[in-house]
Amino acid sequence: MTDMPHYRMYVDGTWCDTTESIEVRSPATGQLVATVAYGDTATVEEAVAAAKAAHERGVWRSMPPNDRADVLDAIADNLAARSEQLTALQVNENGATVRGAGAFLIGYAIAHLKYFAQLARTYPFEISGPLCESPTLSAGITIKDPIGVCAGIIPWNFPLLLAVWKLGPALAAGNTIVLKPDDHTPLTLLELARAADEVGLPAGVLNIVTGPGPVVGARLAEHPDVRKVAFTGSTEVGKSVMRAAADNVKNVTLELGGKGANIVLDDADIDLAVDGALFGFLLMSGQACESGTRLLIHQSLHDEFVRHLVTRAQTLVMGDPMSPATDLGPLISAKQKARVEKYIALGQEEGCTLAFQGVIPVDEALAEGHWVAPTILTDATNDMRVAREEIFGPVLVVMRYQDEDEAISFANDSEYGLSAGVWSADPARALAVARRLESGTVWINDWHMVNATYPFGGVKQSGLGRELGPDALDEYTESKFVHLDLSNDRSKRVYGVVVSAPIPNV
Numbered sequence: 001m002t003d004m005p006h007y008r009m010y011v012d013g014t015w016c017d018t019t020e021s022i023e024v025r026s027p028a029t030g031q032l033v034a035t036v037a038y039g040d041t042a043t044v045e046e047a048v049a050a051a052k053a054a055h056e057r058g059v060w061r062s063m064p065p066n067d068r069a070d071v072l073d074a075i076a077d078n079l080a081a082r083s084e085q086l087t088a089l090q091v092n093e094n095g096a097t098v099r100g101a102g103a104f105l106i107g108y109a110i111a112h113l114k115y116f117a118q119l120a121r122t123y124p125f126e127i128s129g130p131l132c133e134s135p136t137l138s139a140g141i142t143i144k145d146p147i148g149v150c151a152g153i154i155p156w157n158f159p160l161l162l163a164v165w166k167l168g169p170a171l172a173a174g175n176t177i178v179l180k181p182d183d184h185t186p187l188t189l190l191e192l193a194r195a196a197d198e199v200g201l202p203a204g205v206l207n208i209v210t211g212p213g214p215v216v217g218a219r220l221a222e223h224p225d226v227r228k229v230a231f232t233g234s235t236e237v238g239k240s241v242m243r244a245a246a247d248n249v250k251n252v253t254l255e256l257g258g259k260g261a262n263i264v265l266d267d268a269d270i271d272l273a274v275d276g277a278l279f280g281f282l283l284m285s286g287q288a289c290e291s292g293t294r295l296l297i298h299q300s301l302h303d304e305f306v307r308h309l310v311t312r313a314q315t316l317v318m319g320d321p322m323s324p325a326t327d328l329g330p331l332i333s334a335k336q337k338a339r340v341e342k343y344i345a346l347g348q349e350e351g352c353t354l355a356f357q358g359v360i361p362v363d364e365a366l367a368e369g370h371w372v373a374p375t376i377l378t379d380a381t382n383d384m385r386v387a388r389e390e391i392f393g394p395v396l397v398v399m400r401y402q403d404e405d406e407a408i409s410f411a412n413d414s415e416y417g418l419s420a421g422v423w424s425a426d427p428a429r430a431l432a433v434a435r436r437l438e439s440g441t442v443w444i445n446d447w448h449m450v451n452a453t454y455p456f457g458g459v460k461q462s463g464l465g466r467e468l469g470p471d472a473l474d475e476y477t478e479s480k481f482v483h484l485d486l487s488n489d490r491s492k493r494v495y496g497v498v499v500s501a502p503i504p505n506v
Contacts, residue, residue: 013203054204
């Protein structure tokens with residue numbers, strides 16, 4: 001224990017400790033990875049006060065966007081220089097496979113932060129309006145101001161990546177921010193703070209506070225000095241964040257649960273769609289809200305498709321997430337393991353057929369891990385709980401459909417609307433189906449391809465607002481219109497143009 005790393009919180013440019021700490025344990029082995037200082041409402045008050053003071057001083061928001069972009073680039077470069085360390089840390093704290101963590105969780109986080117740096121250089125923070133002659137000679141400017149103090153509440157499945165989705169646009173727009181990581185996965189976020197500190201991000205601009213969600217997260221959501229809160233997590237908790245934010249009419253972005261419908265049309269390439277279906281529901285061992293967990297197969301392909309699906313699933317390797325040969329890691333906790341196992345049993349009670357269930361690791365070193373084997377349930381109907389509720393584990397529910405209208409009806413008959421997919425050899429046909437799906441993202445012949453340049457978010461109970469793309473900066477700015485009345489001075493020079501138009505008779 002004397003050599004066990006201990007992480008402190010990062011508030012107002014300093015590392016601060018607390019009397020209470022929590023343990024971070026590997027979900028694959030149960031071994032202790034690190035201890036972490038554990039915050040409370042007092043720590044939240046300190047962090048919000050620091051963020052507010054930094055915003056009011058203008059140390060960040062008054063910096064030219066190009067200069068802010070340079071700092072974001074420097075943070076990304078610092079993270080890239082230690083990517084191997086961050087990958088190992090991510091594997092140890094949340095059980096991601098080393099391949100998935102390196103390429104997706106860490107690699108995407110760095111690339112997306114680079115994208116937001118570039119967006120800061122090109123985003124229209126000021127837009128000059130046209131010259132108007134009626135009802136009076138005038139012109140105007142739309143200014144995109146930073147909101148102020150923002151808060152980001154981060155889940156455990158993709159902690160660094162989803163922190164960047166909040167920190168990136170917030171800082172690019174000139175805001176300050178307080179991030180709250182999940183108890184299971186605070187380490188990569190605290191390394192993010194270290195990277196920012198080392199490149200000279202001004203004190204108070206970024207603050208990271210650990211602590212229990214019902215205490216730290218709730219206080220951030222309701223805090224009167226926090227003007228924007230971005231949350232990624234379950235729909236149930238998202239609703240509580242929204243309620244807490246309502247008291248001071250706080251700006252809210254919510255990326256919540258999902259039950260992605262993955263539609264295989266009758267002309268689909270079976271081999272391609274089989275691999276896509278497996279990837280769609282097994283990324284991060286099914287612990288991704290945009291996973292394709294409902295597989296809708298045309299009745300003419302169903303039996304053959306399921307045979308191929310099971311055969312392909314049998315080749316997947318579950319085991320030590322640090323091994324490059326491993327395809328699937330553990331679930332995050334014993335609680336999540338028990339939840340998923342209950343759904344697997346429930347599906348069979350509801351009438352599903354257990355078409356496939358993999359084998360959990362037998363390695364003694366992994367005996368304390370939270371393992372649930374990939375599971376495929378067929379003969380499902382859309383009214384079953386396993387087809388309607390988010391399971392958040394490696395469980396695929398398979399349904400038959402007769403025609404496109406029925407497939408679209410099944411897909412849209414859900415309280416969720418985060419993701420969907422269509423597999424077809426005919427792009428025009430697939431696009432026509434995609435247009436009818438009620439979902440924030442629809443992939444055609446792909447899944448999980450999240451592009452930083454395009455908006456990401458849900459409809460219905462899958463959330464509010466958008467992350468990524470220029471839409472993300474829209475979420476972290478307030479539009480202010482400045483009206484210039486020119487009627488009393490026709491020779492005023494506006495935007496380099498001499499105004500000489502006659503004043504209309506009114």
